Amino acid sequence: MPNINLKDGRNRDARVRAESVGERATVRYVDPQGADVALHKVLRATAEHGYDKLKAAAGGEDEALARQLVAEDSDVDFERIGMFLAGASRVYLNRAGEIVYHIAETEVVRAPSGEEKERRPRKRPEPNADGEIPVSWTGRKLAKDEALRRFVFSSKLQIVHVNGLTYDFLYGMAKELHEANCLMLLGAGKSGKEPLIFTRHSTPHRGFLEGRIAGDRYVLLLHLSKMELKRPAVVETVAVVQAAVQPVMATVVRVKPMAPQPAAVMPEVVVLIAPPADVGPLPVAAVGEPKISARMAMASKMRKPTVREVIAATTAVGRSTGTETSGTETSGAKTTGPETAGTQTAGAKPEIAEALSVGKAAKSRRGTSATAGGEPKTPASKRATKPKPSAAP
Amino acid sequence: MARLLEFQFQGHAFKCGVDKVDREALYGRVDVETHDRNGSRCEIATLAADGRTLITSGGTAMGYMTADGRWIDRSELSPVDVGGNRLNTMPSSFDHAHDLELRASPERFLDHSIRSAYLLVPDEGGMPETFSAELEGGAIFKFDFSWRGGVSADPAFVLKGGDGAVWLLVGAENAIDFIGFTEAKALEPDAEDAPAGDDLDFEMM
Numbered sequence: 100m101p102n103i104n105l106k107d108g109r110n111r112d113a114r115v116r117a118e119s120v121g122e123r124a125t126v127r128y129v130d131p132q133g134a135d136v137a138l139h140k141v142l143r144a145t146a147e148h149g150y151d152k153l154k155a156a157a158g159g160e161d162e163a164l165a166r167q168l169v170a171e172d173s174d175v176d177f178e179r180i181g182m183f184l185a186g187a188s189r190v191y192l193n194r195a196g197e198i199v200y201h202i203a204e205t206e207v208v209r210a211p212s213g214e215e216k217e218r219r220p221r222k223r224p225e226p227n228a229d230g231e232i233p234v235s236w237t238g239r240k241l242a243k244d245e246a247l248r249r250f251v252f253s254s255k256l257q258i259v260h261v262n263g264l265t266y267d268f269l270y271g272m273a274k275e276l277h278e279a280n281c282l283m284l285l286g287a288g289k290s291g292k293e294p295l296i297f298t299r300h301s302t303p304h305r306g307f308l309e310g311r312i313a314g315d316r317y318v319l320l321l322h323l324s325k326m327e328l329k330r331p332a333v334v335e336t337v338a339v340v341q342a343a344v345q346p347v348m349a350t351v352v353r354v355k356p357m358a359p360q361p362a363a364v365m366p367e368v369v370v371l372i373a374p375p376a377d378v379g380p381l382p383v384a385a386v387g388e389p390k391i392s393a394r395m396a397m398a399s400k401m402r403k404p405t406v407r408e409v410i411a412a413t414t415a416v417g418r419s420t421g422t423e424t425s426g427t428e429t430s431g432a433k434t435t436g437p438e439t440a441g442t443q444t445a446g447a448k449p450e451i452a453e454a455l456s457v458g459k460a461a462k463s464r465r466g467t468s469a470t471a472g473g474e475p476k477t478p479a480s481k482r483a484t485k486p487k488p489s490a491a492p
Numbered sequence: 493m494a495r496l497l498e499f500q501f502q503g504h505a506f507k508c509g510v511d512k513v514d515r516e517a518l519y520g521r522v523d524v525e526t527h528d529r530n531g532s533r534c535e536i537a538t539l540a541a542d543g544r545t546l547i548t549s550g551g552t553a554m555g556y557m558t559a560d561g562r563w564i565d566r567s568e569l570s571p572v573d574v575g576g577n578r579l580n581t582m583p584s585s586f587d588h589a590h591d592l593e594l595r596a597s598p599e600r601f602l603d604h605s606i607r608s609a610y611l612l613v614p615d616e617g618g619m620p621e622t623f624s625a626e627l628e629g630g631a632i633f634k635f636d637f638s639w640r641g642g643v644s645a646d647p648a649f650v651l652k653g654g655d656g657a658v659w660l661l662v663g664a665e666n667a668i669d670f671i672g673f674t675e676a677k678a679l680e681p682d683a684e685d686a687p688a689g690d691d692l693d694f695e696m697m
Contacts, residue, residue: 101680102679102680114679115679116677116678116679116680118677120666120667120668121605121664121666121667122664122665122666122667125573125574125644126571126572126573126579126643126644127571127572127574128556128566128569128570128571128572129569129570129572129576130558130564130568130569131568131570133576134558134559135559136556136557136558136559136564136569137556137557137559138554138555138556138557139554139555139556139557140552140553140554141552141553141554141555142540142545142547142551142552143550143551143552143553144547144548144550144551145545145546145547145551146537146546146547146548146551147546149548149551179545182540184538184540184541184547184552185541186541187538187539187540187541187547188538188539188541189536189537189538189539190536190537190538190539190546191526191528191534191535191536191537192534192535192536192537192546192548193528193532193534194532194533196546198539198546199528199534201528201529202526202527202528202534203526203527203528203529204524204525204526204527205524205525205526205527206522206523206524206525207522207523207524207525208520208522209520209521209522209523210520211516211517211518211519211520212520216520221524243598243599243602244598244630245654247598247601247602247632247651248651248652248653248654249653249654251606251609251661252602252605252606253605253606253607254605255605255666255668257668257671259671259675259676259677260671260676260677261676261677261678261679262676263673263676265676266673266676309602311599311670312670313670315672315673316670316671316672317670317671318668318669318670318671320602320668322602325515326514326515326518326519326609327518328609328653328654328655328659328661329518329653329654329655329657330513330611330655330657331513331517331518332518
C-alpha cells in the first residue's frame with residue numbers, strides 16, 4: 100500500500116501509511132468432492148490461426164477456407180491451444196500482424212454525447228501523493244451529510260501512523276475533524292489544489308479526509324472520488340443555447356459595454372424557431388454551472404422575449420464583460436473578448452442565455468453581422484466545446 | 493426501458509426505474525489510439541511467455557481446474573463461504589419487493605465504497621409522500637441489492653442527492669477499525685532506498 104506525505108492545517112507534514120480497507124472476497128468455489136478449484140487463463144486461439152491469416156493462406160476465398168477447415172482443422176493448433184498463460188506481455192501489432200516497437204499514443208477526448216472534442220498526446224499522470232510536496236488540507240470543509248450527497252466515494256484509504264510522533268500528528272487531525280463533524284478536501288501539487296494520484300498512470304481522485312476518535316484510538320479515513328453525484332446534463336439543450344449566445348455577445352459588447360441599453364438601440368428581436376444548423380460539438384456542462392433546463396430552452400425557441408428580458412440580459416453582459424472588453428468597442432480587433440464573455444455568460448446565468456438566444460436570429464436576419472470585426476476566429480463548433488475547467492477529477 | 497425495482501415503505505408499495513449514471517455520462521471519456529511510425533493504427537495483443545505465441549483479442553479464456561489439473565465446468569462447482577459452508581443462491585433484486593426499513597447514519601454510509609450509482613425514477617404512481625418527506629429530511633435507507641441474483645448481495649442505499657434527485661448507490665463495506673498508539677505500521681521503502689544487493693561494486697575501491 101502507498102505512503103502519503105500529509106500536511107495538516109498547521110502546516111506540519113509527515114510521511115505516513117495509507118492502508119487499503121477493502122474487504123476480500125468471501126465466496127469461493129469447490130468441486131463436487133468439496134475440493135478447491137483454481138481459475139486459470141488459457142490459450143483459446145493464436146493470431147496466426149485467426150480468420151484473416153487462414154483466409155489468406157487459402158488463397159483469399161471463403162469456400163477454399165471452409166474446405167480446408169473441414170479437411171485439416173487448420174484453425175486449431177493442437178500443440179498450443181489450452182496452454183496456461185502466465186507471464187504474458189502486452190504488445191502492439193500493425194496491420195500486417197507484426198509486433199511494433201515504437202508507438203505514438205493519442206488521446207481522443209469525447210463528450211458525453213460521444214462526439215470528439217480534442218486530440219492530444221497521451222498524458223501519463225505521475226504520482227503526487229508521496230512526493231516532496233505534501234498533500235495538504237485545502238481548508239475547504241464539507242459537512243459529512245453534504246459531501247455524501249455530492250460525491251461518489253468509490254474507494255477509501257485509512258491513514259495510519261508509523262511511529263509515536265506521527266501518532267500524535269494523525270490523532271490530532273482526526274480529533275479536529277471529528278469535532279468539526281466534517282470532511283476536509285485535500286489537494287496535491289504546488290498549488291495544493293490538484294487531485295491525488297497514488298500510482299503511475301492511474302486516474303486522479305479528489306480526496307476528502309474524515310476523522311473519528313474513540314478514547315485514544317482514531318480513524319483517519321481518506322475518501323476518494325472521481326465523480327459527482329449529479330444527473331447528466333441535457334447536452335442537446337445546452338448546445339443550442341450556447342451556440343446561439345456566443346455570436347450575439349460581440350454585438351452587445353460593441354454597442355456599449357458598461358451601460359444598460361435602452362430598448363430603442365437593441366437589435367430587432369426575432370424568435371429563434373429552430374436550432375442553428377451550424378451547432379458544433381456538444382459541450383460538457385462545467386461543474387458549478389447552473390443547468391439550462393430543457394423547458395427553458397424550449398421556451399426560448401417558442402416565444403418572443405420581453406423587453407425586460409432583453410434589457411436584463413444586455414445589462415448583465417455589460418457587467419460581465421465590461422472590464423475585459425473595454426478596448427473592444429473601438430478597435431474591433433480584440434477577438435478574445437466575445438469568446439470570454441460568451442463562456443462566462445453561458446455559465447453564469449441561464450436566464451441571460453435564454454434571453455440572448457434570440458439575438459442569434461436577429462444577427463442572421465440583418466445579414467451583415469455587426470460582429471464581423473469581433474467575431475472569434477475559432478469556429479463556433481470549437482468554441483462550444485470549450486467548457487470551463489471542471490472541478491471533477 | 494429501465495428495469496423496475498419494487499419497494500415497500502410503511503405499507504406503501506411503489507416502483508422505480510433505475511438508470512445508471514457513470515463518469516462517461518457526466519464527463520465523457522478518453523479513448524487512446526496507438527499508431528506506428530508510419531501513422532498506421534496498431535492493435536493491442538498478448539505475447540505468451542514462450543516469446544512466439546501471439547494472441548489477438550478473443551484468443552484467451554478462463555477455466556477452472558481441479559487440484560490434479562483436470563478441467564471442470566462451472567456448473568459442477570458449488571459456492572461456499574470462508575468456513576466451507578455451502579451458500580444458497582438468492583433471486584435478482586428485480587424479482588421481489590424490498591422493505592425500506594433499515595436506515596444508515598452518514599458515518600455508516602461513509603464506511604462503504606460505492607461501486608455503482610443509479611438514478612431512481614418513480615413510475616406513474618410516484619413515491620409515497622411520507623417516503624419523499626423522509627428523504628427530504630436527510631434519511632438514508634439501506635437494503636441488500638443483487639442485479640442478477642447469485643450467492644451474495646451488495647449493500648445498497650437510497651438517498652436524496654444534492655441535485656434533488658433520488659439515488660440508488662450500490663457498494664461494498666470496508667473493514668475500518670480504530671487504531672491505537674501501539675499499532676504503528678512501517679513505511680513502504682522507496683525504490684531508490686532499496687538495498688543495492690548484487691549491485692555492490694568492489695572494483696571501485
